[in-house]
Structure formats: C-alpha cells, structure tokens
Amino acid sequence: MAGEATSAVEAVVRESYGRLLAFLASQTSDIAAAEDALADALESAVRTWPERGVPERPESWMLTVARRSLIGGGRRRQVAERNQVELALRTAEREELGPASSVPDKRLELMFTCAHPAIDPSLHAPLMLQTVLGLDAARIAAAFLMAPATLGQQLVRAKRKIKVAGVPFRVPGPEELPERAGSVADAIYAAYGTGWDDPVGDDDRKVGLVPEALRLVELLCELLPDDPEAHGLAALLWHTEARRGSRRADDGTLVLLSEQDPATWSRAAIATADRHLRVAASLHSPGPWQVQAVIQAVHNRRASAGETDWLTIVALYDTLLTMRPTVGAQVARAGAVLEAAGPDAALAALAEVDPGAAATYQPWWAVRLEALIRAGAPGDEIGSAYGEAVRLSNDPAVRAHLALRVGPGLGAEQKG
Amino acid sequence: MEYLLILTEDDDEFACRTDERAGDYWAEWTAFVGEINASGIVRYGAALQPPSTASTVRVRDGVRSVQDGPFAESKENLGGIFVIDVPDLDAALEWAAKRPRSGSAEVRPLLGMAPADD
Numbered sequence: 001m002a003g004e005a006t007s008a009v010e011a012v013v014r015e016s017y018g019r020l021l022a023f024l025a026s027q028t029s030d031i032a033a034a035e036d037a038l039a040d041a042l043e044s045a046v047r048t049w050p051e052r053g054v055p056e057r058p059e060s061w062m063l064t065v066a067r068r069s070l071i072g073g074g075r076r077r078q079v080a081e082r083n084q085v086e087l088a089l090r091t092a093e094r095e096e097l098g099p100a101s102s103v104p105d106k107r108l109e110l111m112f113t114c115a116h117p118a119i120d121p122s123l124h125a126p127l128m129l130q131t132v133l134g135l136d137a138a139r140i141a142a143a144f145l146m147a148p149a150t151l152g153q154q155l156v157r158a159k160r161k162i163k164v165a166g167v168p169f170r171v172p173g174p175e176e177l178p179e180r181a182g183s184v185a186d187a188i189y190a191a192y193g194t195g196w197d198d199p200v201g202d203d204d205r206k207v208g209l210v211p212e213a214l215r216l217v218e219l220l221c222e223l224l225p226d227d228p229e230a231h232g233l234a235a236l237l238w239h240t241e242a243r244r245g246s247r248r249a250d251d252g253t254l255v256l257l258s259e260q261d262p263a264t265w266s267r268a269a270i271a272t273a274d275r276h277l278r279v280a281a282s283l284h285s286p287g288p289w290q291v292q293a294v295i296q297a298v299h300n301r302r303a304s305a306g307e308t309d310w311l312t313i314v315a316l317y318d319t320l321l322t323m324r325p326t327v328g329a330q331v332a333r334a335g336a337v338l339e340a341a342g343p344d345a346a347l348a349a350l351a352e353v354d355p356g357a358a359a360t361y362q363p364w365w366a367v368r369l370e371a372l373i374r375a376g377a378p379g380d381e382i383g384s385a386y387g388e389a390v391r392l393s394n395d396p397a398v399r400a401h402l403a404l405r406v407g408p409g410l411g412a413e414q415k416g
Numbered sequence: 417m418e419y420l421l422i423l424t425e426d427d428d429e430f431a432c433r434t435d436e437r438a439g440d441y442w443a444e445w446t447a448f449v450g451e452i453n454a455s456g457i458v459r460y461g462a463a464l465q466p467p468s469t470a471s472t473v474r475v476r477d478g479v480r481s482v483q484d485g486p487f488a489e490s491k492e493n494l495g496g497i498f499v500i501d502v503p504d505l506d507a508a509l510e511w512a513a514k515r516p517r518s519g520s521a522e523v524r525p526l527l528g529m530a531p532a533d534d
Contacts, residue, residue: 165523
C-alpha cells in the first residue's frame with residue numbers, strides 16, 4: 001500500500017508537475033508561490049496517501065491542496081492581494097468544472113513566459129526546465145556549468161520579475177508567434193546542447209539534459225502541432241540524437257561522423273525524426289530548424305544509401321545561410337565543401353568567414369587543419385592551424401584526435 | 417498595471433528640438449503623444465527640458481551640495497516620461513516600441529502598495 005502510494009506520488013510528479021504548476025502560476029503570475037504550494041501538496045500526498053489510499057483523481061487532489069496552500073500562504077499578504085489570488089483561483093475552479101475536468105493545460109503559456117524577451121536569454125532554458133519539468137536548480141546548474149547558488153539566485157530574480165513586471169502568461173498572437181516560438185526553441189536547443197558537448201560524461205560536474213530537452217521538444221510539438229519549426233527542431237534533435245552514442249569509441253576516442261558505423265545509429269530516433277520532418281513538410285513553411293534537420297537527415301541517410309550526398313548538404317547549408325547567417329553554419333558548410341569539392345574549395349569557403357569571429361572559433365581551425373592536410377600544405381601552416389585547433393578545444397578526446405591526425409611529429413611537439 | 421516609460425534621447429536628438437530639423441522632430445512626437453493620449457491609458461506624461469538645464473543635489477553628512485547638470489553623464493539622457501495603465505508588460509512594451517525617433521524606452525512597473533511579503 002505504501003509502495004503503491006509512493007509510486008502514485010511519483011507518477012503525479014512526473015506526469016502532472018508542469019501542468020499543475022503552469023495552471024497555478026498562470027492564475028496568479030507568481031511562479032515561486034505556485035512552486036511552494038505544489039511542494040506543500042506533494043508533502044501532503046506523501047503523508048496521507050499511504051494511509052488513506054490514493055485518491056481517485058490524484059491530479060485534482062493535488063490541485064485542490066495546492067490551491068488551499070496558495071490562499072493560506074497569502075495570509076501574510078495584504079488583504080487586497082489575497083482577495084485577488086482567491087478570486088482568480090475561484091474563477092479558475094469554476095472554469096475547470098467542465099465535463100472533462102482535468103487541469104487546463106497552460107504549459108505552452110508557461111513556456112512562452114519563461115522564454116519572454118524581457119527575461120535574460122541565458123535563463124530561458126533553466127526556467128523552463130525548472131518549471132515545466134520540475135527539475136531541481138542544482139541539476140540544471142551542473143548541466144550549464146554554473147554555480148548552483150548563482151543560478152538559484154538568478155531564477156528567483158527572474159520569477160520575481162515575471163510577477164512584479166507583469167510578464168503575461170499567454171500564447172503570442174500570430175504576428176509575434178514565429179519569433180517568440182523561436183526563443184522557446186533556442187532554449188530547448190541549449191538544453192540539448194548541455195549533453196552534446198560531453199557525450200560520455202567525462203566531466204562529473206556536467207550531467208547533460210538530453211532526455212529533458214527531448215521531452216520539452218515533444219511537448220512543444222504537442223502544444224503547437226501546426227508550427228513547422230517546432231517539428232523542425234524536434235527532427236533536428238532526434239536525428240542528432242540517433243548518433244549521440246556513436247560519437248565515441250569504447251575507449252573514449254572521438255569518432256568523426258564520416259567514420260561512424262551507421263549500424264550503431266538509433267533506428268528508432270531516426271524514425272521519430274523523420275515523422276516530425278514529414279509533419280513539418282506538410283505545413284509548407286520552411287525555416288532554419290527544418291533545414292538543419294534535413295541536413296542531419298541527409299547525413300543519416302548513409303545508413304540506407306551507403307554514402308553521403310555532400311553536394312546536397314552544401315546546397316542545404318547555402319539555404320540555411322540565407323535564412324540565418326551564422327559563423328557556425330558557414331564553417332559547417334566549409335566542412336561539407338571539403339568533402340564535396342576538395343581542400344582548395346574548402347579553404348576558399350573558410351576565407352569568407354569574418355576573420356575576427358574565425359580566430360576564436362575552434363571548428364574553423366579544425367576544418368582548416370583538415371583541408372591543409374589534404375592539400376599537402378607546408379608543415380608550418382599545418383602546425384599553426386593545429387596549434388589553434390588544440391588551444392581552443394577543452395575536450396581531451398578532440399585534442400587527441402587532432403594529434404593523431406597531424407601525426408607524431410607535430411602532435412608530440414605541441415604537447416607541453 | 418501601471419508602468420513608467422522612460423524615454424531617452426542623445427544630444428543630437430535634443431538639438432533637433434530647436435534647429436532646422438525641429439519641424440520633423442515635433443511632428444513625430446506630436447503624432448505619438450496624440451495616439452497614446454487617445455488610447456486612454458496615460459495617467460501622466462511630460463517632456464523634459466534638456467539635461468543642460470538639470471541641477472543635481474546631494475546631501476552628505478548634513479552638507480548640501482548642488483551640481484550643475486544631470487546625476488550622471490551619459491550618451492543618452494531622460495527626454496520624457498509617461499505613466500501608463502495597461503493590462504500587462506507586453507502591452508507596455510508595445511507602446512514603448514512605438515516611441516518615435518532614435519533613443520531607448522525603459523519600461524518599469526510602478527511600485528504600488530508595497531506587498532507585505534517583500
């Protein structure tokens with residue numbers, strides 16, 4: 001009985017935390033108070049469910065207890081504000097008593113609030129992870145390589161701003177939607193990136209948030225089913241995810257995409273990605289996330305085609321650059337040009353990148369190094385490209401791979 | 417909710433008020449002020465004389481000192497304010513974005529009755 005109750009609590013937390021929090025917060029604009037109230041409700045559930053049994057509708061039970069706590073907690077507030085909270089919650093209660101009286105889903109509103117332009121972009125992902133998925137701040141801080149206390153403070157401040165400055169809980173109108181949904185997508189991509197940089201978890205402090213990012217992107221697609229870019233991002237993440245485990249050999253050494261055995265890629269992830277791409281394509285509105293997803297889809301097609309269609313990948317990067325010109329895309333294009341047209345064309349493509357940005361961008365040096373090696377360039381040119389590529393990488397596996405690529409002479413020289 | 421819109425201008429903008437560009441300057445501001453007033457959200461609004469007319473007072477250890485000029489030298493200075501009453505930050509930001517000409521518009525919620533839990 002106790003075990004059943006505990007797992008019921010866990011199930012409600014897993015399934016309903018974000019839904020309950022979004023609903024409570026959207027009624028009062030006070031995320032912190034909603035979090036406290038929900039914590040109270042969870043504590044009550046843990047205390048009472050083992051004795052009295054799991055209620056028939058655990059989610060509604062939690063909501064009722066959380067609401068009571070929210071109103072009660074308001075005792076310290078001013079009368080006017082307390083009445084306002086109570087009124088908001090009563091209204092919500094009435095609205096909720098429809099035939100299908102589950103908790104109204106305000107998670108999309110909450111996601112837009114977390115990624116509001118009035119909130120510092122670096123906090124969009126952490127806020128979303130904490131409120132929508134109920135992740136604790138320490139875990140988020142570890143993934144983003146931040147001190148837990150610092151992130152905790154910043155989250156408190158952001159929630160306070162949302163409340164005090166009146167950041168609304170609403171889904172933006174059609175005019176603003178693409179840009180605002182873009183901020184939500186950027187945040188999810190950032191969350192996914194925390195697990196991408198360190199695929200084997202060499203760094204103990206850094207626990208990636210890959211599964212959480214995938215949950216968020218699926219949720220975004222569920223809540224914005226007609227947004228092609230939401231599906232584009234989902235397709236990009238799943239296509240990338242298909243190869244995540246293949247990026248390191250058993251001994252931890254780096255395995256480049258072109259050297260990976262497609263048999264090790266996840267068929268299930270590729271299938272999920274392609275499903276999202278089909279939905280996106282049916283909506284007939286291309287965008288940068290979709291193009292990036294198609295690029296990864298073309299890479300993954302090697303699993304069935306046996307070879308990579310580099311010319312198509314170069315053309316897709318050209319399209320991407322017209323939509324969203326970034327140094328990352330320019331350098332990735334140069335990498336594809338290297339395969340499609342050889343080292344001289346790749347070096348020419350690299351020369352188009354803004355020198356200031358290129359100088360500190362590790363992939364620019366890595367592509368240049370590879371192009372120089374293939375072109376049979378003089379040793380000193382290779383040496384200086386190698387030096388920069390190594391200097392700008394903090395991943396030992398990447399550095400080891402580069403050393404292997406230039407050979408023992410140069411690789412050893414650079415060691416000290 | 418009530419917000420203060422803090423509209424700033426640089427020296428060149430302040431100069432526009434009186435030089436040969438004054439026609440455009442005032443036409444654009446008059447249009448904006450007309451629109452925001454007509455919307456019925458304005459509690460108070462005012463344009464300010466240029467920063468060169470400012471005096472800053474400090475009292476340290478009971479001694480009063482007066483300084484010629486604004487509190488801090490900066491590229492942009494306060495040119496005008498509005499207190500508006502709108503439903504939420506998005507509405508306030510929308511009005512802020514409508515300000516004519518160059519310069520920024522800071523949006524700040526007013527501290528109403530201080531909540532007890534702060």
